[in-house]
Amino acid sequence: MLYSEKELEKKLRAGCAVFYFYAADEALVHSAAQKALKFLQQDDPEVTVLDGPTPRVEEIVLAAGTISFFGGKRLVLMPMVRPSTYSDKDLQELCDTLSDTENAIFVLTSVVEESYGKLRPGKREKKLIAACEKLGYSVQINKPSRNALQALARQWAGELGTGFAPGAEGALLDRCGEDQFLLRNEIDKLAALSGYSIITTAMVQQLGTVTLDADTFDMVKLVAAGRLAAAQQKLRTLLALQNEPILITGALSSNYLTMYRVSLAKRSRRTLADVAKDFGYTGNWSFRLSEAESAAAHYKTAQLEQCLRVLRKLDIDLKSSKLGSDLLLQKALCELALTRSMPC
Structure with a gap:
């Protein structure tokens, strides 16, 4: 399944227990996971984060089984899970744990290898994708097009009360590429340089990250x-x-x-x-x-x-x-x- 914000909102309101976001770019899955967490934290602001590419099943069971202080379901965030590093047995136990736990909502993210513009998930990645799809919402996030990134840059600038002069957002993409973390950081710097007015191409060349x-x-x-x-x-x-x-x-x-x-x-x-x-x-x-x-x-x-x-x-x-x-x-x-x- 491909990602859309409308579909995500629909699944969030439906009360899904598992949300799994995967893409070739960490920034893409991070952004989607944060949107999901923002909605889910309305009922329960407490989040347990299990870092690392291979959280142990025991850790997951413990985190998911803990009663929430706020009375709702426990939110468990598992960023940057790497299914390929699990053994077949441990991966099956992970899938079983996601299926059996009734007291938690899981949000997982993964970076998947890309080849010639297409994601190429491996056998274990496909297994986790299928399991999460069956249990809740499992979605692939594709890289936005150049036009979409420019629109995103204008949106972020607008949130800061700033705009782009014609062609300036394109010049910024040329310099810092498609990394959305870097793009947003550059916009923050350029907005300040512009006095929160209009970012020009000259400002991008003056302050933008040199590539x-x-x-x-x-x-x-x-x-x-x-x-x-x-x-x-x-x-x-x-x-x-x-x-x-x-x-x-x-x-x-x-x-x-x-x-x-x-x-x-x-x-x-x-x-x-x-x-x-x-x-x-x-x-x-x-x-x-x-x-x-x-x-x-x-x-x-x-x-x-x-x-x-x-x-x-x-x-x-x-x-x-x-x-x-x-x-x-x-x-x-x-x-x-x-x-x-x-x-x-």
Whole structure:
């Protein structure tokens, strides 16, 4: 079953005894569990938390059997349960305990492995999912789309009395990715910076968490657009922030390699989904590969091959040359810019 807030509210009002949330992202299951607990705590604010990937059955029985001080059913939270670490016998005992306990309401969460954008629960995970589905509410939470995340960012900003200037929420996602914990923390900081008025793209660039991959891709796009001076300024900023030259080079190489892959895919009439599957791109791969495809449009395939050779030489030089790393990086950016005019 897929998650919806309306269905969750329906199950909460129906008095289900078990709520199990699983997803590929911890933030997703944490958020859903907190919504369930907020509703359930109206009758009984006391919650017993059993931490750890494999709470012992004895602990669960003890927690569930304790009489609530407030007279209602005991709330038992089991965050980040990992069914794969239980033996078959212990997992069966866990399922039996969930089924037999009448004095408690259980809220469980798990992170499940994701492959090519789909959750791939193992045998034991499937068993717990089925058991919880039979006993109450067991639900898979998918990652929100980019548009949904932007809407969520606007919602969180609105709760703080703050708004986003056009395009600013997209710039924030580009910098901090899909981690909702990080996204919310960044919005809290940016709201304060804006004086709880309007968050602009400039504020995101000024204060937003620096992600090396995003910033190096900004350099790649500047070079591709023929804006070498702006790319060099971006490089100086990254170095001033004490990013390691080797890591900058690695991120540059990764971005150019992605551009090369999508360029070859286009020549072979293959889709971006094929690229994601063949090379293991996960998360918001559609946006990442679309951006790479746009940047790659400025180059011929042979020119991208030359870019990769430039970056390979840069990597070797950083490890062996006596020249300063900042000078080597600036030189490499100039060589990358020159490849756009290289005859093919």
